[in-house]
Amino acid sequence: MMRAWILPMLLVLSGSAVATGQIFKGSPGTAAALLPAFLALAAVNSPLIFPRSVGAQEAQRRSTVDGRPVVFWRPGCKYCIRLRIRLGRSASQLHWVDIWRDPAGAAAVRAANDGNETVPTVVVAGRPHINPDPAWVREQLSPSTRSGTAP
Structure with missing residues (x-):
């Protein structure tokens, strides 16, 4: 059952890391746009939509x-x-x-x-x-x- 959640979890973690990096670079607007995109990809790839x-x-x-x-x-x-x-x-x-x-x-x-x-x-x-x-x-x-x- 865990492997069904590996891709969504990786997308959430990656999105969080990328957004955090953008905030530290001084681009909170880019972070605010990227994080929801990663979260949406995680949701679509999760078993929850089925x-x-x-x-x-x-x-x-x-x-x-x-x-x-x-x-x-x-x-x-x-x-x-x-x-x-x-x-x-x-x-x-x-x-x-x-x-x-x-x-x-x-x-x-x-x-x-x-x-x-x-x-x-x-x-x-x-x-x-x-x-x-x-x-x-x-x-x-x-x-x-x-x-x-x-x-």
Whole structure:
């Protein structure tokens, strides 16, 4: 679990160091601009922007019941971040599995990707799709799910 936070922590520490250096150089305005930029990068690369992850088995069970796709992801993956941001509010309607926290999820991704942990891997109706277009993923949600009336 700690490795999911390494990049965000490094960004916060680096931003703090750079801002402090700018203040000592007499450029508090530059420091005031850089620190929020580093903090924003840390937030975007943290697991916090993703919906709560469940285990692979639980996600597959839920997907069987409600028909929603399962997204296998890992923190720090720029393609996972792109998918999450472009899905917007509909991201919470998917079942998310962090492969760094769930060995069964990592194994499922390796099985779908010839032994590689390529993410995001989106499983729709039991069929894996590697790094799909976010618009396509949004289309895979049932009409009742998209309107927010699903259970």
